[in-house]
Amino acid sequence: MPEQPPAAAVPHLRSEVQRLRVFDLEQVRHQQHGQEWVPHWHGEWSFGAIVRGECRCSVAGRPFVARTGDVVAIAPGVVHTGALSAPQYRGSVLVTMLYVPTAWLLHEGLQAPAHSGVVHMPRLAERARSLAGTAEVQAWLRRVVPALRRSLRAGSSAIEPPLPSAAVRALIERVQVAVAGGETSVAGLAGHCGVSRERVHRVLTQWVGMAPGDYLRAVRLHRARQMLLAGEPAASVAVACGFADQAHFTRWFRRSFGYTPGDLLQAAVRG
Incomplete structure (x- = not known):
């Protein structure tokens, strides 16, 4: 039997980020098989189309x-993770994500979906393959947001996280106030909130979906992103946000x- 040639290596394809100068809309194209995200959240609505391949997600603690x-629609502040794969496409994957501030939805007179969730919409997903420029992105959103709102009512495709008790909500609010005030350690969070470290860990893990250390790092990364968009150089941002060095900052x-961070800075300049 003749020897088979070795399989071709799958090239590393960088994600492409574009900032649109309309209410700070952001478009990102992810193309790398095997790319994974640590638990995180966004301050805007996230709308994503799986054009090719698949994404193994966990949103508000629910895997799908x-x-x-x-x-896919993910509400602001909802913790989620993901991993891209393309078993039927020889390593080729394409996921287009749009990050949409509430201000844009209000300007357009659009109501967001009631919940996060996923809906099979093959025609709309395919149209996201080659969105180019502000006009095409906004036209796509004007179609997809109402369609998602109609589909993501209470039902099997909606991801509705359970509601915490009043005491848990109050503790989460105290944690957020402490973080906003500059607290950077789990012990400091516990002291500020007047509870044990174990209580902070239990509440954040169950109701936020992140361990306290991961939550604090995510807050630092969100602060870093805002500093980058304000024009701060990446090296200075890494130091200001408590990362050991720029390589460590870039990796997280x-x-x-x-x-x-360099991709974001370039996108901000191009936008």
């Missing part, structure tokens, strides 16, 4: 697989957002 033709930034 979004496949080719699916459109990419694992959270899918692209590097």
Whole structure:
């Protein structure tokens, strides 16, 4: 039997980020098989189309697989993770994500979906393959947001996290106040909130979906992203946000957002 040639290596394809100068809309194209994200959240609505391949997701603690033709909606502040794969496409994957501020939805007179969720919309997903420029992105959103709102009512495709008790909500609010005030350690969070470290760990893990250390790092990364968009150089941002060095900062930034600080700075300049 003749020897088979070795399989071709799958090239490393960087995620492509584009900032649109309309209410700070952001478009990101993810193309790398095997790319993974650590638990994180966004301050905007996230709308994503699985154009090719699949994404193994966990949103608000609920795991699911979004496949080719699916459109995903993730509400602001909802913790999620993901991992891209393309078992039927020889390593080729394409997921288009749009990050949409509430201000844009209000300007357009659009109501967001009631919940996060995933809906099979093959035609709309395919149209996200080659969105180019502000006009096409906004036209796609004007179609997909109402369609998601109609589909993501209370039902099997909606991801509705359970509601915490009043005491748990109050503790989470105290944690957020402490973090906003500059607290950077789990012990400091516990002291500020007047509870044990174990209580902070239990509440954040169960109701936020992240261990306290991961939550604090995510807050630092969100602060870093805002500093980058304000024009701060990456090296200065890394130091200001408590990362050991720029390489360490870049690694965690990419694992959270899918692209590097340098990619974001270039997108901000191009936008």
